[in-house]
Every structure is written in C-alpha cells, then in structure tokens.
Amino acid sequence: MGYHEEVPGGLGRMKAKTQEVQDIIDKFSRYLLNHGEKMDYDSARRGGYHICSGAIESANKFISHTRLKRSGAWWYINNANNMLKIRCAKYNGTYDTIIEKYKRDDQERIKNKKRKRTLRIVL
Numbered sequence: 001m002g003y004h005e006e007v008p009g010g011l012g013r014m015k016a017k018t019q020e021v022q023d024i025i026d027k028f029s030r031y032l033l034n035h036g037e038k039m040d041y042d043s044a045r046r047g048g049y050h051i052c053s054g055a056i057e058s059a060n061k062f063i064s065h066t067r068l069k070r071s072g073a074w075w076y077i078n079n080a081n082n083m084l085k086i087r088c089a090k091y092n093g094t095y096d097t098i099i100e101k102y103k104r105d106d107q108e109r110i111k112n113k114k115r116k117r118t119l120r121i122v123l
Helices: 003-013 019-038 041-046 053-068 077-092 095-122
Strands: none
Touching: 003 019, 053 077, 077 095
C-alpha cells in the first residue's frame, strides 16, 4: 500500500475549524483518491527520478531562468522554446545528438530547396 492510499483516511479523521478548510481537505482527499495511481514514488526512486518538487524547481531555475530571465532580455515564444530545448539537451547529456540531428535536418532542407530550384529551371 502506498502512502497516497493511507492519507485520505487520515484526512477524513481531521476536524476542520471552518467550512473553507474542510472544503480544501475534501478536495485534496478526492484528488488523492482519483490520482493516487500516478504517485508510485517507490518506482520513481528506484528509477533514479527525483520525487520532490525542490529538485525540479531548482533544475527549472538553473536551466531556464538563468538564461531566459536575464535583465533586459526578451524572447519570441518560438525562440525561447528552442533555447530551452538546447539547454535541456546540454544538461541531460543529449546535446551532441540533438545538434547532429539539427545539422542533418538543415542539410536535407537545403538539398530539397536546391532540388526544387533545379526542377523549375528544367521545366
């Protein structure tokens, strides 16, 4: 049994001081009951994944905020998303693979563009 299955019972035993607090407790309890299967923390831990939000928030700040939220910086959405993809690839060890793919795709795009021009001239 995971902790997410034990918590709603404990929440049900809590005595809220106000109806507002009781509504929050009920909402959280329903969330755990409806989404508990998504909270398989033991498997995540065994897989080497972070299960706490602190590590994720720290990675987000390190990867995105440091580069994108510089003083005076502004970004078009598409460019910002591309920058985030590159930074994520850098830190997860797939940068070289991604860059090689971009190079191949770009070379293919240029080759196809030249091919279309040649076809127009011949016709």
